[in-house]
Amino acid sequence: MSGQLAGQPIFILREGSQRTKGREAQNNNIMAAKAVAAAVRTTLGPKGMDKMLVDSLGDIVITNDGATILKEMDIEHPAAKMIVEVAKTQDDEVGDGTTTAAVLAGEFLKNAEELLELGVHPTVIASGYRLASIKAREILKTLAKPVTSKDRDLLLKIAATAITGKGAESSKDVFAKLTVDAVLAVVDTENGKQKVDIDDIKVEKKVGGSVEESVLIEGMVIDKERVHTNMPKKITKAKILLINEALEIKKTEVDAEISIKSPDQLQLFLDQEEQMIHDMVTKVIKSGANVVFVQKGIDDIAQHYLAKAGIYAARRVKKSDMDKLARATGAKVLTSLKEINDSDLGKAGLVEEKKIGDEAMTYVTECHNPKAVSIILRGGTEHVADEAERALHDALRVVGVAIEDETLVAGGGSPEVELALRLREYSSTLKGREQLAVAKFADALEVIPRTLAENAGLDPIDMLVEMRSQHEKGNKTAGLNVFTGKVVDMWKEGVVEPLRVKTQAISSGTEAATMILRSMMCSPANQAEACHQADPEAWAEWAEWKVWTKRITPRFSFFFWLQWIFLIPLHIPKRN
Ligand SMILES: Nc1ncnc2c1ncn2[C@@H]1O[C@H](COP(=O)(O)OP(=O)(O)OP(=O)(O)O)[C@@H](O)[C@H]1O
Numbered sequence: 314m315s316g317q318l319a320g321q322p323i324f325i326l327r328e329g330s331q332r333t334k335g336r337e338a339q340n341n342n343i344m345a346a347k348a349v350a351a352a353v354r355t356t357l358g359p360k361g362m363d364k365m366l367v368d369s370l371g372d373i374v375i376t377n378d379g380a381t382i383l384k385e386m387d388i389e390h391p392a393a394k395m396i397v398e399v400a401k402t403q404d405d406e407v408g409d410g411t412t413t414a415a416v417l418a419g420e421f422l423k424n425a426e427e428l429l430e431l432g433v434h435p436t437v438i439a440s441g442y443r444l445a446s447i448k449a450r451e452i453l454k455t456l457a458k459p460v461t462s463k464d465r466d467l468l469l470k471i472a473a474t475a476i477t478g479k480g481a482e483s484s485k486d487v488f489a490k491l492t493v494d495a496v497l498a499v500v501d502t503e504n505g506k507q508k509v510d511i512d513d514i515k516v517e518k519k520v521g522g523s524v525e526e527s528v529l530i531e532g533m534v535i536d537k538e539r540v541h542t543n544m545p546k547k548i549t550k551a552k553i554l555l556i557n558e559a560l561e562i563k564k565t566e567v568d569a570e571i572s573i574k575s576p577d578q579l580q581l582f583l584d585q586e587e588q589m590i591h592d593m594v595t596k597v598i599k600s601g602a603n604v605v606f607v608q609k610g611i612d613d614i615a616q617h618y619l620a621k622a623g624i625y626a627a628r629r630v631k632k633s634d635m636d637k638l639a640r641a642t643g644a645k646v647l648t649s650l651k652e653i654n655d656s657d658l659g660k661a662g663l664v665e666e667k668k669i670g671d672e673a674m675t676y677v678t679e680c681h682n683p684k685a686v687s688i689i690l691r692g693g694t695e696h697v698a699d700e701a702e703r704a705l706h707d708a709l710r711v712v713g714v715a716i717e718d719e720t721l722v723a724g725g726g727s728p729e730v731e732l733a734l735r736l737r738e739y740s741s742t743l744k745g746r747e748q749l750a751v752a753k754f755a756d757a758l759e760v761i762p763r764t765l766a767e768n769a770g771l772d773p774i775d776m777l778v779e780m781r782s783q784h785e786k787g788n789k790t791a792g793l794n795v796f797t798g799k800v801v802d803m804w805k806e807g808v809v810e811p812l813r814v815k816t817q818a819i820s821s822g823t824e825a826a827t828m829i830l831r832s833m834m835c836s837p838a839n840q841a842e843a844c845h846q847a848d849p850e851a852w853a854e855w856a857e858w859k860v861w862t863k864r865i866t867p868r869f870s871f872f873f874w875l876q877w878i879f880l881i882p883l884h885i886p887k888r889n
């Protein structure tokens with residue numbers, strides 16, 4: 314973008330920048346965002362399809378998870394990226410409902426476009442949408458039903474709903490049970506409120522076997538075997554030492570040369586090295602530990618001495634596993650062997666090496682902290698195991714969220730139809746053009762039941778009409794059974810989701826849509842400089858003026874001030 318001053322071009326944006334503005338920019342933004350939302354739409358619901366994504370290196374990801382699809386897509390357009398952000402926020406806050414959030418944001422924009430065509434100003438639409446979003450969340454709260462960590466059956470249903478439609482669906486029951494058991498094992502109480510940190514649950518993925526063979530272990534499973542075959546396979550009443558430095562002789566940081574002139578000297582050198590390793594191992598043995606996890610390497614000689622002392626040792630343990638072991642066993646991760654106190658050691662009833670398939674792993678069970686649990690996730694192939702892991706993640710999060718928030722709503726499109734109905738009633742109480750935006754917002758929510766029907770091969774219009782009539786009769790939980798094509802009570806069907814899944818999807822979907830609506834200017838070639846929410850015309854003029862004054866002012870500043878000396882007296886009112 315450039316202007317002209319005395320025949321010289323002045324560049325305001327970087328050369329090669331593209332600038333679109335006004336309606337054109339708005340249309341581009343809305344189109345890009347809608348396209349991204351449409352990409353995940355076909356994956357929504359139990360009958361949604363999966364997507365196969367191939368990256369530039371040829372790596373394949375097959376998934377049904379909205380956030381994963383959007384993350385893997387190489388998206389460049391700034392407005393489209395906002396939809397990816399919506400899914401990411403949903404994933405961080407709730408773990409599930411990422412497709413719903415992205416589809417909603419896309420539909421909000423689509424409906425806003427219709428209002429723009431009618432000449433409604435974007436800021437009016439944005440404020441109407443914000444009103445609708447607040448009202449929608451209020452209504453949702455009135456639809457919510459309570460749940461506690463004691464309602465095991467209900468928790469199983471929440472997990473099953475999250476897994477439905479994902480790759481692991483065939484083993485839904487096994488998965489739901491695993492999920493609920495794991496989450497219940499890590500529930501904590503903080504200031505009288507229940508808290509679930511799913512990072513306490515270690516998921517160890519092992520390719521091979523089938524998804525149904527996945528198991529829950531009360532304790533930690535570390536994907537490492539003991540380093541030496543002479544070490545015991547099983548240690549009861551384990552005292553565990555965690556070290557994050559190597560049990561090896563450190564290499565010098567600078568190149569050093571040792572000149573050895575005789576075989577005796579060589580022997581002396583080797584003996585010295587062995588002695589140093591022996592000293593290290595002696596410190597470990599003296600500490601009273603009978604199990605050692607080392608984050609780095611263990612020298613062959615150290616392995617030999619440890620085995621001789623009857624100590625179980627594993628090396629190259631991941632940092633995240635070391636931290637989890639510390640939490641589970643009450644051990645401290647030591648950075649040096651200089652001083653080891655008894656309080657630095659962790660405790661577990663049993664540490665043993667067990668084989669899964671043909672790979673050995675270390676099981677640390679009967680831990681000092683009973684909240685430590687692991688899930689060994691099996692899957693026929695790498696892709697199956699990966700998708701099962703994503704489904705498990707969704708399920709763990711929703712069960713955790715349900716226990717924390719203690720509120721649930723029915724699924725299957727029922728809350729969206731009820732919200733649409735109530736929001737239409739609400740819109741008629743509003744004055745001004747916001748009324749139109751609230752009504753469009755209500756229509757947009759119905760994209761969820763429509764898409765559920767479409768993806769199941771059902772007629773979306775018939776299904777929606779039937780659902781609307783049920784809701785008008787007062788059946789607030791009437792939703793779509795995508796397997797039978799009937800409109801039924803979703804609560805009774807056991808299709809339930811945490812309230813937070815819906816509230817978060819609506820709030821982040823609305824925020825992204827309103828932000829895109831209010832952005833009038835965008836230059837894809839130079840996003841950082843050019844995306845400006847204010848009036849682009851005014852901004853450009855101001856920028857050009859700034860450049861102009863910068864060039865002119867130093868030359869004419871003397872005359873500039875001089876003229877004021879003559880002009881000011883003219884403006885002073887004369888006294889009588
Ligand atoms: N058995 C069922 N019958 C009808 N609808 C269902 C059933 N199970 C789940 N649903 C509905 O499917 C929708 C969720 O679909 P899906 O899990 O594919 O997407 P998402 O949760 O929005 O995103 P993601 O799981 O990819 O993060 C919700 O509206 C939910 O109520």
Ligand SMILES: [Mg+2]
Nearest residue numbers: 409410475707
């Ligand atoms: Mg889901």
